[in-house]
Amino acid sequence: MPLATTRRTGLVDQVIGQLREAISQGEWAIGERIPPESTLAETLGVGRNTVREAVRALAHSGLLEVRQGDGTYVRATSEVSGAIRRLCGSELREVLQVRRSLEVEGARLAATERTEEDLARLRELLAARDRAQDESSLEDFVRADAEFHAMVVRCGRNRLLTELYQGLTEVVTASVAATSHDRLTERVPIGHSGLVDAIADRDPARAAAEAGGFLDQLLLREESGSPHPTT
Template sequence: MPLATTHRAGLVDQVIEQLRTAVRQGEWPVGERIPTEPELGEQLGVGRNTVREAVRALAHTGLLEVRQGDGTYVRATSEVSGAIRRLAGSELREVLQVRRTLEVEGARLAATERTEDDVAELRALLARRASERDEGRWEHFARTDAEFHRAVVRAGHNGLLTELYLGLTEVVTASVAATSTITPGAEHVPEIGHEGLVDAVAEGDPDRAVAEARGFLDGLLARVESAPNGTD
């Protein structure tokens, strides 16, 4: 039955895309249980088996996690991030090395491609993270800092690089949180400012933007490597 098979595969793909979109848009946050198969089937107008195949496919990529007898939970916001989260003991050093690779190029592109709106967004995020830092709201600070770095990459207007970096949302946020508590004997270490990076982007100076981005990430790596446990 080739026609039926093709039609069924198309339905599964459509459900996969709708579930993926719901996760990425935050309809179901990371850690939240999604509706049951019968509920999803009713909402999407497809059979239960179609939903099951779609969920199974997304669980295989790491986006969802099926817990027998409990339900299906959101594990990550993208397949890329899900794959990273599945790596056993993914070390903080490795995360920072990948961040450096992407963010340095992102900073260079941002300095040549940014718009006035991009710069305004970066300055607004800097002000917000400074306020959260001063108030000691460290969880919010970590999320805003990660959002700032995504905004820098977006300002380069390279769709593929932005998509790749978006997949690192969870691990970037986790790395910010980890590197803010890594100095022995101190609850939080002095955070590394990004005003110089924003100024370089605003002034259209790619060399300085690269130096700024590489400089603070090298600083984070040095901080991690000098910590007692060597990594996280």
């Protein structure tokens, strides 16, 4: 197993990094059981508690699944894939409902409060998002799309709304991943240029409609069980 002996500082973070690297490089396949704590501890030169904490963190992020009395199995090869596997059903519907509430108001405020610098940043993020979509790069797309939506909210200059949205970063990112995977791989282009144009034109009603429109589509598809469009 190509894992290096760790240094004695930041042991848990180092073990997390090495295990994540081994998983992403295919050292263990999805569905395969990883070596027990005792074996990993000996290989890495750390205590079993350190390995246990690292495994717990990777299980929380969706890469590993701990089955009591059976062992620990690889669930996904990246946090994005893990999010797709974790976030589904009624939980995803609830996240989309909360996103709609926050993002519609954020877009409305952005149309009246944004600066030219804000607008330039929105266009940069939109361009990065579109490039990732064209290249079918899921992880880059998820990162750019989630940051784009967060930037729209920040443009509204409402600190409480921004803090509320920032507190949901993990679940928002997971919802983007869960609703983007199938359509992105099928190369179905879905853009947000209309939202940026409405914010640029300082049209709050149109910005709110643009922000709510695609989320309404996602909610309808989630409730009907249909494939998701790209957010």
